[in-house]
Amino acid sequence: MKTSTDELLVFVTVVDSGSITAAAEKLQQTVSGVSRALTRLEKKLDTALVRRTTRRLQLTEEGALFLGRARAILAAMEEAEQSVARRRQRPSGRLRVDAASPFMLHCIAPHVKAFAALYPEIQLELTSNERIVDLLEQKVDIAIRIGALQDSTLHARSLGASKLRIVASPGYLAEAGEPVSVEELRGHRLLGFTAPEHLNRWPLPDGERASFKIEPALVASSGETIRQLALADSGIACLADFMTAADVRANRLAPILDALLIDERQPVSAVFYQSAALAGRVQAFLDFIGPRLSL
Incomplete structure (x- = not known):
């Protein structure tokens, strides 16, 4: 029996969210439905992908290996869908961008007016933190990070140095x-x-x-x-x-x-979680801001 993309999405979302309950909320599914999908995937693969404890989930060695492949498959599908969607609709919705205050003030704020004129359907929200924020916890879509990157679970685009x-x-x-x-x-x-x-x-x-x-x-x-x-x-x-x-x-x-x-x-990098709903907005912002940075 072949693995479905829905099961891959459930698995990746459970890992990124840290729990089945949080993944169910993010996917707008029931907790039992997410749990069954994860169990079904493990049965198809005939291996345990995560270890369940009362406090948290932990990837097995096989789960860590499978996670990278699953992300690549989902990202390729999202990109294919978005490449078609971008041809017929303009990006819209909320986009929250976080950066340390100096970068926000000197590199992003001066270009916000031009971005709003180009993408009036995107509601840009800007936050500033001097520390590295957790994107899921802070509901951040794009974080600008200065220095070497540590979190390998995030997508990243170099903006220069x-x-x-x-x-x-x-x-x-x-x-x-x-x-x-x-x-x-x-x-x-x-x-x-x-x-x-x-x-x-x-x-x-x-x-x-x-x-x-x-x-x-x-x-x-x-x-x-x-x-x-x-x-x-x-x-x-x-x-x-x-x-x-x-x-x-x-x-x-x-x-x-x-x-x-x-x-x-x-080095200056933009980091983000890829998702079908966000891909257009993320792509629009990064394509816009990258050439305007004097780094």
Whole structure:
């Protein structure tokens, strides 16, 4: 007996949702119906795909292997359906996009008006979090993540990479002087992050080490807060170009130690769960925003 796409969808949704009850709610089916479909699939395959406990579901080794194949089959079917649907209808509905506040402010917000004019049927909702959010828990459709990706269960599209640069305001440099070496940098007021710790390692050679670990005089949780502190003559910061390029062009901030700088870039990716209902909206947003980013 052949496996049906409905059974594949049930299996993937159970894994993504974390429970049969949550999957039933998402699929708008009964709990018993979802449970029977999962059991039927396991019988057809003659193997257990998940281990059921009172608290959670855990994939078996065979289940993990089958999950990747199931996702690929469903994604191919969705893409085939959407390629036809996109020809006859415009994307519509709610689309929630999440990004850290600096990226939202500098890279997404300036283009929202143009996106709304191009896709008036899409209701865009923008949220900002400095931490990595759970897409299902927060009901987020697309999350913009900066840095290496960790969650392999998500679909991802690269949006580019932004170079890290060390900057300070002309006012700060006039008062404190401009450092011309890493050693001189130690005597300056450095602006750092509360977390994660790797953001306080700047791309400068420090002896035999390939990065310079700063001892910040002032820390903040948001890159935008650090940018504002730098603009207010509060110290020297290491920030991505997407946040500071306009400030450098306007002479509000000045790059320093560029000759010593190691070319380190932060990858920027859009991550999302693929689904037939969302595919058109997700595709429309990513196709729109990608070419407009100066990364």
